[in-house]
Amino acid sequence: MKEFTLPKQGYPHNEVLKDLEKRKDKDAKWEAGRTFSLVYHTDEEHEDFLQKTYSLYFSANALNPIAFKSVKEMEHETIRMALSLFHGDSKTCGTMTSGGTESLLMVVKTYRDYARKLKPWILKPEMIAPVTIHPAVNKACDYLGVKLKLVSVDHDYKMDVKELRKNISRNTILIMASAPSYPHGVIDPIKEISKISKKKNIPFHVDACFGGFLIPFISPETEFDFSLEGVTSISADFHKYGYSGTKGASGVFYRSMDYLRHQFYIYENWPGGIYLSPSILGSRPGGAVACAYGSLLSLGEEGFLKQATRVKMTLEILVSEIQKIEDLKLVGDQKFGIVCIKSNSHNLDIYLVGDELQKKGWFFDRNQNPESLHFTISPHHDEFIREFIEDLKDSIKEARKKAPHEKSKQASMYGMVANMPLRGVIKNQVLKMMEEMYSASGKNIDEQDGAPQGKLAQTLERVAFEAIEVKKQWNIVKEKIKSKFQK
Numbered sequence: 001m002k003e004f005t006l007p008k009q010g011y012p013h014n015e016v017l018k019d020l021e022k023r024k025d026k027d028a029k030w031e032a033g034r035t036f037s038l039v040y041h042t043d044e045e046h047e048d049f050l051q052k053t054y055s056l057y058f059s060a061n062a063l064n065p066i067a068f069k070s071v072k073e074m075e076h077e078t079i080r081m082a083l084s085l086f087h088g089d090s091k092t093c094g095t096m097t098s099g100g101t102e103s104l105l106m107v108v109k110t111y112r113d114y115a116r117k118l119k120p121w122i123l124k125p126e127m128i129a130p131v132t133i134h135p136a137v138n139k140a141c142d143y144l145g146v147k148l149k150l151v152s153v154d155h156d157y158k159m160d161v162k163e164l165r166k167n168i169s170r171n172t173i174l175i176m177a178s179a180p181s182y183p184h185g186v187i188d189p190i191k192e193i194s195k196i197s198k199k200k201n202i203p204f205h206v207d208a209c210f211g212g213f214l215i216p217f218i219s220p221e222t223e224f225d226f227s228l229e230g231v232t233s234i235s236a237d238f239h240k241y242g243y244s245g246t247k248g249a250s251g252v253f254y255r256s257m258d259y260l261r262h263q264f265y266i267y268e269n270w271p272g273g274i275y276l277s278p279s280i281l282g283s284r285p286g287g288a289v290a291c292a293y294g295s296l297l298s299l300g301e302e303g304f305l306k307q308a309t310r311v312k313m314t315l316e317i318l319v320s321e322i323q324k325i326e327d328l329k330l331v332g333d334q335k336f337g338i339v340c341i342k343s344n345s346h347n348l349d350i351y352l353v354g355d356e357l358q359k360k361g362w363f364f365d366r367n368q369n370p371e372s373l374h375f376t377i378s379p380h381h382d383e384f385i386r387e388f389i390e391d392l393k394d395s396i397k398e399a400r401k402k403a404p405h406e407k408s409k410q411a412s413m414y415g416m417v418a419n420m421p422l423r424g425v426i427k428n429q430v431l432k433m434m435e436e437m438y439s440a441s442g443k444n445i446d447e448q449d450g451a452p453q454g455k456l457a458q459t460l461e462r463v464a465f466e467a468i469e470v471k472k473q474w475n476i477v478k479e480k481i482k483s484k485f486q487k
């Protein structure tokens with residue numbers, strides 16, 4: 001079935017369902033553990049339960065808490081349960097959002113407006129975060145007119161606290177750090193930062209979107225939440241290690257209403273009545289709220305602990321196997337669900353290993369700094385990790401055979417892109433590609449050769465190459481001008 005205009009007559013349900021089923025063929029086989037991140041799966045029983053839960057609230061709209069009291073109550077109880085994990089008290093509060101991105105957008109908006117009220121002399125608000133902060137924060141700052149000052153990370157990929165200190169100014173409205181950071185799985189020095197933020201009286205947000213529901217169970221001794229005085233807010237995703245299954249559920253939590261108040265939106269002059277909304281979305285899926293609630297309630301502490309243990313054991317197996325492979329090196333921290341590997345040898349191109357793994361059906365992320373492959377472990381990976389390790393070993397063999405004659409597309413792309421002089425050109429090319437994806441042609445990034453970054457890699461490689469050429473030419477012209485005027 002391929003329709004580009006509304007069919008005159010609708011298809012029967014069973015045909016549409018068949019079509020939907022068929023389309024899945026192209027997708028990553030997450031049920032067979034082939035995706036790292038994207039789907040945080042425990043087991044089929046939990047999945048079935050969540051599907052039933054979603055169905056019960058399939059049509060409920062969390063937009064109107066008076067019409068759907070049940071959803072409002074579930075949201076409240078879900079937030080309170082989460083806060084009890086994060087050492088909240090009777091003052092701490094929060095709202096649910098549709099995901100980590102919305103949570104972080106809300107955080108930046110909240111503190112921007114908090115500063116407008118309490119520090120009205122700040123005309124150009126700035127926030128400080130490590131370079132490893134999730135790009136949703138760059139997005140939030142771009143959308144909201146807040147300047148983002150990115151500071152470097154240490155050799156262990158943790159936010160450089162000295163750099164943080166240097167960058168604090170009278171315009172700083174917020175400091176943000178991660179627990180853990182997505183690229184390398186490390187927890188920034190939250191305790192140290194919280195001391196600084198407390199002393200300087202600057203709000204401090206901990207982005208625990210990834211690890212918020214994992215750390216309390218996998219590493220209970222780790223301090224990252226309201227137990228630290230300087231932490232004023234936290235974000236944590238239910239649709240990741242909160243195991244709410246369906247996408248569309250995150251939480252944003254504040255130390256007190258003094259902050260959360262600034263997240264709310266109220267418009268009192270609409271002909272349609274007074275409009276109030278706690279976050280970005282208007283209509284909100286009741287099903288996503290029900291699933292977050294249902295997941296916490298059905299798993300309980302015991303269930304979360306059990307899932308964390310599965311993740312921990314899988315991490316340990318994977319790490320010990322990787323340590324046995326001479327040409328690989330672990331990057332960052334492996335305690336918090338993320339394993340990141342780079343090459344430890346000139347003879348091994350890590351992106352070539354990635355290409356081979358992908359051919360075998362595995363989906364994962366590729367870091368550009370350092371050049372490495374990135375895997376997030378979900379509970380159900382305990383069943384597939386041995387298969388993965390075998391495929392990883394095979395992929396290394398394949399990659400060794402190919403290198404150094406054949407450079408991976410990703411390797412050459414990242415290499416060139418990293419050294420590319422005109423950064424704006426990259427953005428422009430990617431923009432063009434997005435225009436193509438969302439225009440009438442609807443082309444996919446990877447209609448090329450099966451490698452998901454295939455087309456992007458090729459385009460960027462060509463552009464980077466051209467930009468380097470232009471820069472060379474420009475340097476020649478510059479030299480000519482110089483010599484002419486020196487004569």
Ligand SMILES: *Cc1c(COP(=O)(O)O)cnc(C)c1O
Binds near residue numbers: 100250
């Ligand atoms: C996933 C993630 C986000 C963004 O969450 P989405 O649900 O994808 O919008 C933000 N920060 C961190 C650390 C994450 O892992």
